[in-house]
Amino acid sequence: MKAESNNQRGFWGSRLGFILAASGSAIGLGNVWKFPYIVGENGGGAFVLIYLVCIFIIGTPIMLAEFTLGRKTHLNPVGAFNSLKPDSVYTGIGYMGVLAGFLILSFYGVVGGWTFAYVVKSMTGSVLSFASPKEAGVFFGNFISSTGEALFYHALFMGVCISIVLRGIHGGIERACDILMPTLVLFLLLLMVRSLTLDGAMEGVTFYLSPDFSKINANTILIALGQAFFSLSLGMGCMITYGSYLSEKENLTSSTVYVVIFDTLIALLVGMVIFPAVFAMGLEPAEGPSLVFSVLPVVFTSMPMGHLVSVIFFTLLAIAAITSGISLLEVVVAYFIDQQGWPRKKAVIIVGLVIFAFGVPSGLSFGVMAEWKLMGMTFFDHVDNIASNYLLPLGGMLTALFVGWIWGTKNAHLEIEKNENQFGFPWAQGWEFLIRYITPVAVGIVFLAKVFP
Ligand code: PFF
Numbered sequence: 001m002k003a004e005s006n007n008q009r010g011f012w013g014s015r016l017g018f019i020l021a022a023s024g025s026a027i028g029l030g031n032v033w034k035f036p037y038i039v040g041e042n043g044g045g046a047f048v049l050i051y052l053v054c055i056f057i058i059g060t061p062i063m064l065a066e067f068t069l070g071r072k073t074h075l076n077p078v079g080a081f082n083s084l085k086p087d088s089v090y091t092g093i094g095y096m097g098v099l100a101g102f103l104i105l106s107f108y109g110v111v112g113g114w115t116f117a118y119v120v121k122s123m124t125g126s127v128l129s130f131a132s133p134k135e136a137g138v139f140f141g142n143f144i145s146s147t148g149e150a151l152f153y154h155a156l157f158m159g160v161c162i163s164i165v166l167r168g169i170h171g172g173i174e175r176a177c178d179i180l181m182p183t184l185v186l187f188l189l190l191l192m193v194r195s196l197t198l199d200g201a202m203e204g205v206t207f208y209l210s211p212d213f214s215k216i217n218a219n220t221i222l223i224a225l226g227q228a229f230f231s232l233s234l235g236m237g238c239m240i241t242y243g244s245y246l247s248e249k250e251n252l253t254s255s256t257v258y259v260v261i262f263d264t265l266i267a268l269l270v271g272m273v274i275f276p277a278v279f280a281m282g283l284e285p286a287e288g289p290s291l292v293f294s295v296l297p298v299v300f301t302s303m304p305m306g307h308l309v310s311v312i313f314f315t316l317l318a319i320a321a322i323t324s325g326i327s328l329l330e331v332v333v334a335y336f337i338d339q340q341g342w343p344r345k346k347a348v349i350i351v352g353l354v355i356f357a358f359g360v361p362s363g364l365s366f367g368v369m370a371e372w373k374l375m376g377m378t379f380f381d382h383v384d385n386i387a388s389n390y391l392l393p394l395g396g397m398l399t400a401l402f403v404g405w406i407w408g409t410k411n412a413h414l415e416i417e418k419n420e421n422q423f424g425f426p427w428a429q430g431w432e433f434l435i436r437y438i439t440p441v442a443v444g445i446v447f448l449a450k451v452f453p
Contacts, residue, residue: 009074009337010169011245017174018250019258022233022242024177024323026263027184029111030231032320033292035267036274038223040285043215044207048268050221054228055264058442061434062234062396064256065403065412070243071252072415076334077237080244084407093398097237100391101331102351104236106359107383108328109161112321113153113363114144118293119318122310127297133287137294145367154363155356161325162352165333168344169245173326180319187316188269194309195277204279208271218449225446230388232263233327235396241331252416253426273313277303292317329355389450397443404436 012018039047073080078094085091121127121143130136144150164172195201229235243252274296278285281299285291300310329352336347361369365380372379403412409432417425 009245009334011247013170013174015250015255017170017178018242018246019255019262020177020181021173021323021327022239022255022259023262024181025233025238025242025327026231026259026324027181027266028231028233028320028324029108029115029317030227030324031263031267032270032317033111033289035227035231036271036285037288037291038227039208039271040275040291041288042220042223043212045209046211046213046216047220047224048208048271049211050216050224051227052264054221054225055232055260057434058225058396058439059228059232059234060256060260061431061439062400063232063239063260064252064416064431065399065435066234066237066239067243067246067252067256068412068415069399069403069407070240071246071248071250072411074244076244076338077240077331078335079338080237080240081402090398090402090406093395093402094237094240096391096395096398097235097240098332098335100236100387100395101238101328102355102358103383103387103391105161105325105328105332105355107362107380107387108321108325109158109356109359110150110154110363110380112157112161112318112325113150113155114293115314115318115321116157117143117149117153118314119311122300122307122314125307128301128307128310130298130301133283133290133294133298136297137290139297140290140293141366145370147364147367150363150367151360154359157321157325158352158356158359160322161329162348164322164326165329165352166345166348169330173330176326177323180323184266184316184319184323187312187319188266188273191273191309191313191316192269194303194305195273195280198277198280198303200280200282201276204275204277204285205272207279207285208275222446222450225443226389226393229392229396231267232260233324235392235394235399236331236387237395237399238327238331241334242327244334248418251419393443393447393450397440397447400435400439400443404432404440409436 012021069080073083075083077097078091081094082091118127127139130139164176166172233239275285277299278295281302283295283298287295296313297310300306303309332351332355333344333347336342336351337344362380362383365378369379374382377385403409413425413428
């Protein structure tokens with residue numbers, strides 16, 4: 001079914017609304033939960049530098065390519081590739097994207113549920129009575145391994161995403177992000193002031209900003225690139241989908257730059273909240289995935305105004321998770337609306353419920369299904385691994401090749417230039433070079449290194 005004839009699609013109401021929604025997709029658990037702990041594990045400032053290089057030479061060109069594909073076709077990822085090269089193998093890139101969206105949301109919803117639970121637990125103060133990360137870790141472990149409680153919050157998170165996406169692009173996603181994103185920024189600034197004014201905070205800042213290049217190896221670069229894709233919501237057609245609701249008036253290049261800078265700034269600022277606080281309280285930053293859930297509660301326990309700070313922090317984390325969760329859901333929903341002609345309501349409810357159901361074994365992977373391992377990994381680990389480490393980089397590389405060589409940068413230029421008015425498309429040659437040569441080769445090398453270590 002063609003987009004123009006499909007009144008279930010909708011458009012963004014304003015340019016700011018679009019930028020906030022796309023940034024909301026990008027800014028998520030990847031920034032607040034994952035970024036700090038992988039910086040902690042991989043040499044602080046040195047990792048941050050490599051991450052920035054990945055963002056600017058690989059992430060930015062792909063984001064512009066995705067927005068362009070979306071705005072050109074006004075379709076979901078499958079429809080977008082199919083309408084530019086009908087009935088070709090390239091449609092497969094779109095299918096991979098929709099599948100990745102499905103898989104990622106299935107486990108993202110589990111972690112999103114944890115953030116909801118910690119909002120409640122920080123309000124009641126039950127996450128604020130720990131003397132050591134070990135104690136806080138046991139509490140966290142007990143919670144995520146519980147069947148009923150973890151599933152309840154997982155369902156709640158999915159229910160919130162479903163209820164927002166049900167209301168459509170302008171009335172649902174855009175409205176939610178218009179409120180949630182400024183709140184997130186305000187909370188982050190408040191937390192940063194608190195963290196940087198603690199005694200001993202500077203030690204954390206030094207760790208964060210001074211590069212330790214001895215920790216950098218080939219694997220670090222793989223991690224940085226994977227994180228760049230995940231954090232910018234690239235490689236699965238999410239930005240194609242969001243771009244598809246743009247009108248011809250909008251400027252794609254500057255929108256890309258805003259979203260990339262916003263996402264990167266938030267990740268960097270989250271580091272400025274977490275590291276100074278962790279060091280000021282004499283703790284270690286290299287705690288891995290449990291950094292946020294087991295080290296921070298100890299930090300909050302001993303910090304002046306810790307109760308309020310903990311509520312603000314976990315609410316921020318939950319907001320970041322929701323605005324990304326809805327974008328993941330929208331990718332799959334848009335496929336059923338455009339390609340299968342489903343009404344939005346039917347698509348959101350069915351897709352949302354099926355993704356929740358598929359996510360249940362991921363949610364149980366920390367409890368009753370913890371021993372159900374295949375090749376040493378739980379269900380959760382497998383889904384995360386397939387989607388984040390394979391589908392996203394592969395999708396990103398194929399999208400770059402498609403725009404660079406198959407659809408062609410000339411056609412892409414025409415689309416981008418539609419609204420660049422009298423200025424023309426700036427940095428056109430630089431982008432063309434990156435998207436045709438640098439991006440696919442760099443992602444290709446990294447991908448092969450991952451598959452054949
Ligand atoms: N960018 C989100 C984060 O950093 O948490 C995760 C994500 C959202 C990945 C949407 C991919 C996507 F399409």
